[in-house]
Amino acid sequence: MTAPAQDFHTRVEKALRDPQLKIALERTTGNARRKRAAAVAAWPDFEAARAAACAIKDHAIEHMATYLEMFENNARASGAQVHWARDAGEASRIVIDLCKASGAKVVTRSKSMLGEEIGLPHALAEAGLRRVETDLAEHIIQLAGETPSHIIWPAAHRTREDVAKLFDQYHHEKPEGHDVVSMVASARKELRADFFTAEVGISGANFLVAETGAICTITNEGNAELTTTPPRVHIVTAGIEKIVASTEHALQLTRLLVRSATGADLTQYTTFHCGPKRAGDRDGPEEFHIVLVDHGRTRMLAEMPEMLRCLRCGACLNHCVVYRAIGGHAYGGAYPGPMGSVLTPVFDGLEQSRDLPAACTLNGQCKQVCPVDIPLPTLLRHWRARSFRAGHEPKAVSLAITIWAFFAARPRLYRMAQAAALPALRLFAKGGWISSLPLGSGWTATRDFPKPPRQSFLAAIRKGATR
Amino acid sequence: MPETGNALEKPRVGLFVTCLVDSIRPNVGFAALALLEAAGCTVEIPLAQTCCGQPAYNSGADDATKPLARAVIETFEPYDYLVAPSGSCAGMIKAHYPELFADDPLWRERAEKLAAKTHELLSFLADLRGFRPRNVLCKATAAYHDSCSGLRELGVKAQPRALLDAVEGLELRPLEGEETCCGFGGTFSVKYSDISAEIVGEKARNVEAAGADLLLGGDLGCLINMAGKLRRDGARTRVFHAAEVLAGMADRAIGEEA
Numbered sequence: 090m091t092a093p094a095q096d097f098h099t100r101v102e103k104a105l106r107d108p109q110l111k112i113a114l115e116r117t118t119g120n121a122r123r124k125r126a127a128a129v130a131a132w133p134d135f136e137a138a139r140a141a142a143c144a145i146k147d148h149a150i151e152h153m154a155t156y157l158e159m160f161e162n163n164a165r166a167s168g169a170q171v172h173w174a175r176d177a178g179e180a181s182r183i184v185i186d187l188c189k190a191s192g193a194k195v196v197t198r199s200k201s202m203l204g205e206e207i208g209l210p211h212a213l214a215e216a217g218l219r220r221v222e223t224d225l226a227e228h229i230i231q232l233a234g235e236t237p238s239h240i241i242w243p244a245a246h247r248t249r250e251d252v253a254k255l256f257d258q259y260h261h262e263k264p265e266g267h268d269v270v271s272m273v274a275s276a277r278k279e280l281r282a283d284f285f286t287a288e289v290g291i292s293g294a295n296f297l298v299a300e301t302g303a304i305c306t307i308t309n310e311g312n313a314e315l316t317t318t319p320p321r322v323h324i325v326t327a328g329i330e331k332i333v334a335s336t337e338h339a340l341q342l343t344r345l346l347v348r349s350a351t352g353a354d355l356t357q358y359t360t361f362h363c364g365p366k367r368a369g370d371r372d373g374p375e376e377f378h379i380v381l382v383d384h385g386r387t388r389m390l391a392e393m394p395e396m397l398r399c400l401r402c403g404a405c406l407n408h409c410v411v412y413r414a415i416g417g418h419a420y421g422g423a424y425p426g427p428m429g430s431v432l433t434p435v436f437d438g439l440e441q442s443r444d445l446p447a448a449c450t451l452n453g454q455c456k457q458v459c460p461v462d463i464p465l466p467t468l469l470r471h472w473r474a475r476s477f478r479a480g481h482e483p484k485a486v487s488l489a490i491t492i493w494a495f496f497a498a499r500p501r502l503y504r505m506a507q508a509a510a511l512p513a514l515r516l517f518a519k520g521g522w523i524s525s526l527p528l529g530s531g532w533t534a535t536r537d538f539p540k541p542p543r544q545s546f547l548a549a550i551r552k553g554a555t556r
Numbered sequence: 557m558p559e560t561g562n563a564l565e566k567p568r569v570g571l572f573v574t575c576l577v578d579s580i581r582p583n584v585g586f587a588a589l590a591l592l593e594a595a596g597c598t599v600e601i602p603l604a605q606t607c608c609g610q611p612a613y614n615s616g617a618d619d620a621t622k623p624l625a626r627a628v629i630e631t632f633e634p635y636d637y638l639v640a641p642s643g644s645c646a647g648m649i650k651a652h653y654p655e656l657f658a659d660d661p662l663w664r665e666r667a668e669k670l671a672a673k674t675h676e677l678l679s680f681l682a683d684l685r686g687f688r689p690r691n692v693l694c695k696a697t698a699a700y701h702d703s704c705s706g707l708r709e710l711g712v713k714a715q716p717r718a719l720l721d722a723v724e725g726l727e728l729r730p731l732e733g734e735e736t737c738c739g740f741g742g743t744f745s746v747k748y749s750d751i752s753a754e755i756v757g758e759k760a761r762n763v764e765a766a767g768a769d770l771l772l773g774g775d776l777g778c779l780i781n782m783a784g785k786l787r788r789d790g791a792r793t794r795v796f797h798a799a800e801v802l803a804g805m806a807d808r809a810i811g812e813e814a
């Protein structure tokens with residue numbers, strides 16, 4: 090659903106050249122990091138809550154088939170219609186067919202990363218349906234013709250100043266000022282009419298509750314309620330890993346999800362949607378459809394079940410030095426950051442996206458902040474090993490590693506090569522530093538490298554040196 | 557068991573010096589040797605050692621890593637402890653060797669046994685030897701960077717600070733983002749040098765803002781990365797491995813010639 094990943098380096102270059110991007114990312118992620126840290130510090134026993142959350146997800150994952158069946162039965166009993174989609178194409182087709190069957194021309198959508206994953210915006214456009222993004226940040230990137238660059242703040246790459254320009258250009262009624270309140274008011278006016286003309290509203294789900302057949306959405310702007318309630322048809326698209334056993338489990342996870350994402354105790358809206366409008370209800374959709382999407386998830390069940398715990402909180406993005414340097418678009422997949430680098434190879438194929446798991450320092454901060462303790466570095470390394478074995482790595486890199494490992498496994502040869510290399514490298518140095526390193530020009534483009542010693546430590550030791 | 561008792565009193569430590577220290581900064585190896593001896597250990601330096609294999613392992617080349625890991629296991633098995641002046645290399649041996657041999661019961665067992673007695677230098681000195689430097693003088697202010705593997709895989713955080721606290725004249729200054737990765741990441745710094753440069757750029761700005769005379773840390777890879785960036789940016793911060801300061805061997809900082 091994404092641009093091909095071969096040109097990762099090109100996208101990275103572009104991102105690194107953009108000073109505005111760095112400012113925008115730092116505002117959003119810096120804020121998120123500070124607020125999360127405060128929320129975690131104020132939590133009496135965060136580690137215990139995290140362990141409990143892991144257990145809740147692991148239980149649901151282990152019994153996924155049972156709970157999905159329970160969910161389906163309970164959802165049907167509530168009057169919902171449940172559809173199963175094996176992959177992205179099938180999921181999009183089901184949604185489009187439902188839209189067409191309802192005679193829709195205008196479709197409102199509240200933010201859903203699964204929708205991005207299955208390429209729904211594109212599919213709706215192809216089907217000739219007018220898509221109205223109702224989440225403020227999604228509205229911004231729709232105006233800009235972009236894709237989300239963060240899973241919680243889709244417009245994290247844009248500064249407030251950028252957004253003011255977009256609104257001035259595209260809104261029918263220009264914002265009265267460029268302060269946040271005026272801009273929000275302008276977006277609200279722009280979207281208002283569409284909320285009530287749309288025949289179909291599409292949302293995602295944060296949880297699928299097996300014991301009730303309800304779906305749960307967690308949002309801040311109220312746009313989800315306006316997307317799911319007034320239209321005649323409400324379509325939910327959700328990955329099957331969203332399943333949890335009970336409402337209580339969903340609420341326990343919510344506490345971690347929201348604090349990890351924004352640092353708040355709760356979002357403004359935590360809504361359970363169960364079935365269509367019943368006789369006597371004042372509002373609600375007449376048809377309520379739930380599309381359950383696999384798209385690689387059953388494969389993950391066998392290969393990396395821990396990743397199915399992911400709550401899509403975005404904490405790993407906010408704390409990732411690579412994400413903060415290059416932003417979400419450089420990743421080229423629907424999901425950026427550490428979690429995206431684990432997921433994109435599942436969805437788009439490893440050969441296409443091998444750079445993502447490779448472009449990581451494995452510093453482990455993502456795992457440290459993950460509310461469900463996903464071993465992201467281990468999973469990224471898993472992809473690296475798969476990629477190396479499959480021969481996807483650039484020839485020069487795998488050759489260099491192989492040659493180096495050959496020498497390192499033969500200490501005598503290694504010593505000889507080292508004894509020759511050190512004096513040779515010293516020839517490049519001036520005043521203790523090398524400013525242009527042969528075979529390491531990437532390093533010395535921005536950094537110096539210290540002049541190596543005449544002889545190695547072990548060579549000195551062998552000669553009886555003591556310092 | 558008198559033997560164990562003796563070992564604990566004066567343990568035999570195999571010093572795994574790490575390939576970077578060996579090739580780039582021998583002074584860290586000599587400092588580690590001096591500190592371990594001062595902490596009452598009998599130190600041996602097996603000459604057959606090369607590299608723990610981490611560059612291959614993190615490149616996904618598991619098959620190329622295994623011979624290197626087996627060699628380290630064989631070489632260091634006889635000692636009471638394997639000690640390395642690097643959280644990254646110690647973490648590789650402690651956390652990842654057992655993973656590497658997950659499907660090989662024989663080697664996995666040997667890897668686990670070695671993992672159990674493998675330690676990062678500074679935490680070994682502080683936690684297992686109760687060591688504190690004595691009569692070491694270093695009149696300077698210093699910022700400390702917590703390298704990621706040591707911090708998150710091995711829990712190295714308080715120990716270097718406790719040790720440095722005992723150095724006379726040394727004053728530790730807070731460093732904004734001290735637990736944030738410096739962008740080194742081993743081969744990452746070469747494969748994705750532009751991203752790495754961006755990350756170390758932020759680190760260098762924070763180090764300069766800390767306004768300390770010295771930047772210290774426990775991992776040479778990260779230190780070279782930060783020192784190289786600081787030097788390119790024209791900063792005057794001098795960079796040392798913490799062991800060099802603790803051993804009173806901090807004469808010439810990284811990149812300073814005699």
Ligand code: SF4
Pocket residue numbers: 349398399400401402403404405406428455458459460461462463
């Ligand atoms: S991997 Fe963890 S931290 Fe990242 S989005 Fe998922 S739950 Fe949040």
